[in-house]
Amino acid sequence: MPRTRHSVARRRRRKKILRMAKGFRGGRSKLFKTAKDAVVKALQHQYRHRRMRRRLFRRLWIVRINAACRKEGISYSRFIGEAKKQGITINRKILADLAENHPESLSAIIVNVKENI
Numbered sequence: 001m002p003r004t005r006h007s008v009a010r011r012r013r014r015k016k017i018l019r020m021a022k023g024f025r026g027g028r029s030k031l032f033k034t035a036k037d038a039v040v041k042a043l044q045h046q047y048r049h050r051r052m053r054r055r056l057f058r059r060l061w062i063v064r065i066n067a068a069c070r071k072e073g074i075s076y077s078r079f080i081g082e083a084k085k086q087g088i089t090i091n092r093k094i095l096a097d098l099a100e101n102h103p104e105s106l107s108a109i110i111v112n113v114k115e116n117i
Contacts, residue, residue, distance in 0.1 A: 021039050061092040062076060072114065
């Protein structure tokens with residue numbers, strides 16, 4: 001029988017990859033070589049999509065704020081520009097939350113910004 005070298009580390013390395021590939025379809029979850037390729041690709045996607053998620057949320061917040069601003073008769077860009085000039089430093093996430101859950105308070109902020117133009 002041939003002598004094995006680094007057997008514990010090798011087994012742990014393989015088990016780690018196969019654990020990460022759990023739930024993949026077919027040989028991608030059972031065969032080490034294909035599982036390794038699948039896991040590497042999955043980790044690349046994971047890294048990229050963590051950054052994309054932030055972009056997508058920012059876009060969603062802007063859409064929500066814009067809809068609330070249009071109801072009050074002002075565009076999103078005009079509202080944000082004037083709010084910055086007036087020193088209103090509420091971020092887009094909070095403004096979008098106000099638009100969704102407390103529209104009357106966001107409406108008051110927009111009206112306040114419009115009056116001081």
